[in-house]
Amino acid sequence: MSAKRTAAKRKPVAGGGILLRYRDRDTTYGVTRKTTTRLARTLGLSETQVVHVALANLARQTLPRYDADNGPLTAEQLAAIDKLVPQGRLRPSKRLF
Numbered sequence: 001m002s003a004k005r006t007a008a009k010r011k012p013v014a015g016g017g018i019l020l021r022y023r024d025r026d027t028t029y030g031v032t033r034k035t036t037t038r039l040a041r042t043l044g045l046s047e048t049q050v051v052h053v054a055l056a057n058l059a060r061q062t063l064p065r066y067d068a069d070n071g072p073l074t075a076e077q078l079a080a081i082d083k084l085v086p087q088g089r090l091r092p093s094k095r096l097f
Contacts, residue, residue: 020051 023030
């Protein structure tokens with residue numbers, strides 16, 4: 001009966017899952033189940049959480065968070081900014097350094 005209660009408390013799966021096939025040995029692009037288990041034990045996480053942490057770190061390292069700058073601002077862009085900035089005693093600097 002306790003197994004039914006435990007199963008009832010779990011959140012439903014959000015979308016389709018993926019099949020994770022562990023490697024026979026650790027490489028640059030894959031790890032063994034033993035390595036995942038050791039990571040989980042060391043971090044105090046489940047193996048699933050270890051995989052999520054690894055994917056989150058890879059996403060932060062790999063995916064851009066914003067569009068790359070297209071160079072310095074043009075004269076027109078600077079003029080538009082000057083119009084939007086309240087004109088007072090202080091003038092905004094055009095350079096940071």
